[in-house]
Amino acid sequence: MNIGSGGILFTTENRLPLGRTVELSVNWPARLDGICPLQFVATGRVVRAEENRAAVRIERYEFKTRSANGYTNNAGAAVFSLPHHEQ
DSSP states (O other), X not given: OEEOSSXXXXXXXXXXXXXXXXXXXXXXXXXXXXXXXXXXXXXXXXXXXXXXXXXXXXXXXXXXXXXXXXXXXEEEEEEEEOOOOOO
C-alpha cells in the first residue's frame, strides 16, 4: 500500500502479532541499467496491525537482481542497513 524511508504499510490476510519480525519482497518497478529487473527485500518488525493490514518498521533492506522468470539472483546484491532512531 505504501513504502517510505522508514517503513512499509501492506495488506494481510490475517492480523500479524505486534513485534513479529517479517521479511517482505517487492518486485521493484525500476530496472538496473534499464535492463535487469530488481527486487526490494526488507526485514523489520510489525509496529501496527489491523485485521487486514500491517505496518513494519524497516530494520534492513537490500536490492537484489532477478531474472526474467522471477527467480532472485543474490550475486551482486547490495545490502543497506538503516540507522536505528529512538522514538
